[in-house]
Amino acid sequence: MSTDQTLQIWLLTGLGMLLAAAIGFAGGVLYERTSLRRLARRTHRHATRLFSSLLGQLDLLTDVSQALAAASQLRLASRQIGELEACRTRLLKALTAILERQKNDGQTASHLALNPPSRNRKHRPTPIKWASVPDSGQDEFDERCEAIAKNVALLIESASAGEPRGGVLLVRVDRVQQLRKRFGPTAAAQFVRKVGELVAGAVRPGDFVGEYAEHTFVALFPGVDLCEGKQLADAIRRSIRQYHFHLNESGPEVLVTASLGYAQCLPEDQPDWVLNRAQHALSRSERRGRNQLHICDGTRLTHCPVT
Numbered sequence: 001m002s003t004d005q006t007l008q009i010w011l012l013t014g015l016g017m018l019l020a021a022a023i024g025f026a027g028g029v030l031y032e033r034t035s036l037r038r039l040a041r042r043t044h045r046h047a048t049r050l051f052s053s054l055l056g057q058l059d060l061l062t063d064v065s066q067a068l069a070a071a072s073q074l075r076l077a078s079r080q081i082g083e084l085e086a087c088r089t090r091l092l093k094a095l096t097a098i099l100e101r102q103k104n105d106g107q108t109a110s111h112l113a114l115n116p117p118s119r120n121r122k123h124r125p126t127p128i129k130w131a132s133v134p135d136s137g138q139d140e141f142d143e144r145c146e147a148i149a150k151n152v153a154l155l156i157e158s159a160s161a162g163e164p165r166g167g168v169l170l171v172r173v174d175r176v177q178q179l180r181k182r183f184g185p186t187a188a189a190q191f192v193r194k195v196g197e198l199v200a201g202a203v204r205p206g207d208f209v210g211e212y213a214e215h216t217f218v219a220l221f222p223g224v225d226l227c228e229g230k231q232l233a234d235a236i237r238r239s240i241r242q243y244h245f246h247l248n249e250s251g252p253e254v255l256v257t258a259s260l261g262y263a264q265c266l267p268e269d270q271p272d273w274v275l276n277r278a279q280h281a282l283s284r285s286e287r288r289g290r291n292q293l294h295i296c297d298g299t300r301l302t303h304c305p306v307t
Contacts, residue, residue: 102299128158128222133210144211148218151208152271155220165265167229168274169219170282171199171236174257174290176215183254187247191256195240202239203232218278226264226297233262234304237293241306257290266298 076084131154133147152168159165173179173195179188192215199217200209212218221232237260245256261282263274277296284301285292293304 126158127206128154128208130154130208130220141213148210148212149271149275151210151220152274155208155222156265156269156271156274158222159265164223164225164228165267165269166220166222166224167226167232167262167264168278169221169229169233169236169260169262170212170216170278171195171219171240171258171260172213172216172282172286174259174286179254179256183247191245191254194243194245195256195258198239198243199236202236207232216282226295229262229264230295230304233260233293233295234307236260237291237306241291259285259290260293261285261296262293263296264298 128151131147131150133151134143155166155168173192176188176192179191183191195215196209196211196217199219203209203219203221206222208218208220210218219232219236221229224232237258240256240258243256245254246252247254259282261278261280261284263277263281265274277298281294281296281301284294284303288294288303291306295302295304
């Protein structure tokens, strides 16, 4: 092989390597940009899920800590007390860091973005064509849950840019097992149906009301901000509290109450996220007592006393 041929081979090889390197560099830049976009979207979704999980775990830790504090037979060694104090310090430090970061990032601006003043709205939300929900029954439970999730997705998607996404309210009849033992399954079912009728009668035209689970109802409020959602939820609670339940026209009055949990929808919400927050608020209300209402704005739970 001559010297010229050798030089040509080396030159072609070098050009090929440079071309491959250029293609690889361009592909790497493009992948980095797209992967960063995906990472940003995932980070927001994961942060929302992590926060909901954090609230649930903190509630659980609170209940366990209160139970341990009330246990008279509990005796901790010095080493265990030191470990507990160290855990408390780490937890307080972590929670303080979260709160300070939110304040520094402009918590007030985020609150206004979530709850714009009503006077700035230009139009009412377009009526939603809700998906039909199967009648109550164990065999239709999965289909009913799927239909409810679809309607929650319609609720979130119905809002225009800058408009409130609406909210989800769960209403569960209190102590149904006691009603069944005292008055029988038929009478208890009658009380539950009446609560559902009261919920349906207290909402606005265009809102959705359906059965979510056993003796539990769901109401969907399109286009409401946090303040309006709270008012609607409280109106439903008031309609149940003020109603006089009877076994029959001449029978004595029966105490029938309900617990309520409301969750405001967020711009990047998924149906299961907002339903989980509403369920979390409902669980807190059930633990607090009868006719209780908790509101979740996406970051914290607020108890609404009976007025």
